[in-house]
């Protein structure tokens with residue numbers, strides 16, 4: 001049975017195994033070499049200079065392309081490095097339509113950096129496909145969607161948006177950080193490019209900063225590779241190795257994240273001190289049935305609202321097992337106050353209009369035992 005016929009879980013476990021032909025190493029080696037000897041003039045071993053190509057990064061990038069089902073994967077030193085490189089694909093005068101329920105750093109770089117160079121963006125509710133269609137202009141080149149959204153977990157219809165992009169000949173870009181390809185495969189819905197902050201679930205242990213782009217076809221992949229090589233925000237070989245190691249357990253981790261998040265969401269929903277829970281797995285979430293259609297489970301992220309800002313602050317101060325910290329997707333549970341932290345750069349009136357206020361808490365459910373997590377939430381709320 002050849003590698004291509006293996007199930008995805010097996011392919012992930014086997015990333016790089018035995019591929020170092022000289023040694024047969026089970027764990028693919030880290031190649032720190034910055035440069036490589038040429039066998040002769042005009043000849044190459046396939047590796048010349050590490051920014052352009054590196055054996056450890058190559059194993060990782062091929063695995064990432066395989067995991068998403070795209071033609072070309074590229075690994076960057078952070079999610080923002082990946083997004084920066086992606087935005088450099090566009091030109092002055094181009095326009096992007098972007099989810100308003102968006103990672104704060106993506107908003108910041110578009111608003112405060114790329115805007116200066118004439119790349120314009122409109123922020124729309126991408127859970128409303130009509131609003132997306134209305135925002136498209138003649139110069140719109142792409143739609144960038146995060147689904148589920150951040151921090152309110154709104155669900156965008158990937159199929160409808162994919163069709164809309166094709167109709168308008170725009171690139172369809174999906175930031176798949178929250179669900180990962182284990183749960184949601186944007187290329188099946190017509191996406192052209194998938195983005196990840198691999199700092200989150202792909203890395204999964206809060207010990208690595210990395211970003212990923214995967215292109216659906218070779219031509220676009222080649223163009224993005226040109227930009228990666230030109231700008232240089234590559235993932236170093238040591239970190240490539242760490243990310244390879246993390247990917248081997250991704251399906252197992254995601255399964256457990258989902259199961260625990262579901263239990264906690266239901267528990268929070270019946271708690272008298274909580275006025276709302278945002279989790280697509282709950283039947284009363286507006287994106288529940290859409291989420292069931294386009295993803296295989298609901299992920300490990302949820303947000304909830306306390307009745308007063310003081311309660312939210314007290315919860316953060318009293319948590320013992322769950323850490324009050326930014327980021328998400330690690331084995332350790334983390335809670336944040338998005339209004340102050342991850343979304344602090346969004347202007348206050350926009351934030352409040354979206355519902356990101358001082359009562360909103362976001363929880364990244366880790367891999368601790370669910371009863372310990374609930375006990376911690378319970379003591380922090382009471």
Ligand SMILES: *Cc1c(COP(=O)(O)O)cnc(C)c1O
Nearest residue numbers: 078079080103175177197199210
């Ligand atoms: C964290 C995050 C990013 C940015 O990635 P970094 O690795 O922190 O640079 C982009 N998109 C989403 C959805 C994120 O959660």
